Each structure stands twice: as C-alpha cells, then as structure tokens.
Amino acid sequence: MPQQGSIIALVLPFIFVMALFYIFISIPEKKRKKQYNAMIEGLRINDEVMTRGGIVGKITKIKDDFIIIExxxxxxxxxxxxxxxxxVTSVIEEKK
Known part of the structure; x- marks a missing residue:
C-alpha cells in the first residue's frame, strides 16, 4: 500500500497545472467573450463593421440574429x- 505522502506528491503538480490553466486561459477567454457579446449587442444601423472574412461595410438593417451590410x-x-x-470599425450616428 502506497504511503499517503507519495499520493499527495503525485496529485499536487496536476492541481497546480490545472490552476494555472484556469488563471491564464479561462479567465481571459471569458473576458474576451463578454466584450465580443457586448459589441454584437451594441450593433446599430450605419455602424461600419468588418466581417470575419475581411469585408468592410455599413449596416443597413438589423433583424433578430441577422444583419444586412452594404x-x-x-x-x-x-x-x-x-x-x-x-x-466595429467606426460608429456613425444616424441622422434624424
């Protein structure tokens, strides 16, 4: 039967690596995701945006989960x- 101290010595590095993973990867990723979702929710007509494919255009219509870009x-x-x-490359105020 292994000694209690040797089991802890084997598990402790694994716990340390998992804690580092959480601190350096999970927390910043959650922050980026929160900022991205805020940007998506803040989209307005006439905002100039860049797509993931690199196309730059102006939003002309927003409907549910879709947008129309010109x-x-x-x-x-x-x-x-x-x-x-x-x-969002630039925010242009809508003329009223």
Whole structure:
C-alpha cells in the first residue's frame, strides 16, 4: 500500500497545472467573450463593421440574429449572421 505522502506528491503538480490553466486561459477567454457579446449587442444601423472574412461595410438593417451590410462602390448588399462580425470599425450616428 502506497504511503499517503507519495499520493499527495503525485496529485499536487496536476492541481497546480490545472490552476494555472484556469488563471491564464479561462479567465481571459471569458473576458474576451463578454466584450465580443457586448459589441454584437451594441450593433446599430450605419455602424461600419468588418466581417470575419475581411469585408468592410455599413449596416443597413438589423433583424433578430441577422444583419444586412452594404459594401463597395456599387452598394452591394448581403445578409450575414451577427456572429460573422469581427469588429466595429467606426460608429456613425444616424441622422434624424
């Protein structure tokens, strides 16, 4: 039967590595996810956005989980899911 001290010596490094994993990976990832979700919820018409594919355009319509983006000199419009947005490049106030 192994001694009690040797079991603790084997388990302690594993617990230490798991704690480091949580501190250095899980916590920052939760923070990034929270910021991204706030950005997605804050999308407004006329915001200039960049998609995950690198297309830059202006939001013309928002409906549920989808948005319509207008891009290019020909004013091409296309529909995409909100989670396809990588970043808001500029916020333009809507004229009233």
């Amino acid at each position: 891009s290019g000199p020909d004013k091409v419009k296309f529909k995409l899911k909100k989670n396809g947005i990588a970043a």
